[in-house]
């Protein structure tokens with residue numbers, strides 16, 4: 492399941508450089524996560540590094556992009572292997 496950033500985002504930019512998949516960028520209002528690139532950090536870290544970096548806890552799972560662990564691993568492999 493990809494993650495999403497809520498409207499509580501304060502545009503601090505701290506999460507952007509923490510993403511190993513370059514999935515995070517800024518739109519005109521808040522930062523956003525590309526669901527095609529977010530693997531929940533599977534393949535890189537045990538926990539989502541963006542959640543750990545966010546000071547206002549505005550990153551959460553996105554039920555609109557439900558994926559199994561094997562699908563996330565396949566996404567990782569497609570980008571990095």
Ligand code: SF4
Pocket residue numbers: 494509510511512513514515524528529530531532533539540541542
């Ligand atoms: S969970 Fe990991 S891969 Fe997904 S947006 Fe956050 S840092 Fe990037």
Ligand code: SF4
Pocket residue numbers: 496499500501502503504505506507522544545546547548549550
């Ligand atoms: S770390 Fe949190 S508040 Fe800062 S830009 Fe990322 S999502 Fe927004």
